[in-house]
Amino acid sequence: MKIIHQKDGQLLKTVFVDRDGTINRDCPYCHRPEDLHIYEDTVDLLRSYQDKGYRIIIVTNQSGIGRGYFSLDEFRNFNQAVVDSLKHRGVFVSATYFCPHRPDEGCSCRKPGRGLIDEALSDFRVDMAGSIVIGDREDIDGDLARKVGLLFNLIRH
Numbered sequence: 001m002k003i004i005h006q007k008d009g010q011l012l013k014t015v016f017v018d019r020d021g022t023i024n025r026d027c028p029y030c031h032r033p034e035d036l037h038i039y040e041d042t043v044d045l046l047r048s049y050q051d052k053g054y055r056i057i058i059v060t061n062q063s064g065i066g067r068g069y070f071s072l073d074e075f076r077n078f079n080q081a082v083v084d085s086l087k088h089r090g091v092f093v094s095a096t097y098f099c100p101h102r103p104d105e106g107c108s109c110r111k112p113g114r115g116l117i118d119e120a121l122s123d124f125r126v127d128m129a130g131s132i133v134i135g136d137r138e139d140i141d142g143d144l145a146r147k148v149g150l151l152f153n154l155i156r157h
């Protein structure tokens, strides 16, 4: 599933960035606005890519929806708060692609599956040479990067 924040038709290198544990502190299953804590070092990193002409796209597993821990609306509200926090810091997110399924549902979009990136590739023109995945999990975000042939930048907090 997806939320498009700002559409463009340009062929651009793209940062596919994980959300929880990478942009904001993991809760886990973050969905309450009061739990939002932004990692400033990640914001700085994203801004540096943006300044080099990269597009920023969030790719995030949100099984808390499928598990019934929070609703789609709660997800959307929290995610919008994340996107707005980045915007206030001068970082503009083009879209959020999210997997709402539980692991046992066997979907193709749950990372490290490549479904979320494939969906993004059908909506945006992505220059894959030089595009990158950024995340806090070697076994999830790193695997995703290797699966689609992109560089990977591991963030540790």
Ligand SMILES: [Mg+2]
Pocket (backbone or CB within 6 Å): 018, 019, 020, 021, 022, 135, 136, 137
């Ligand atoms: Mg994460």
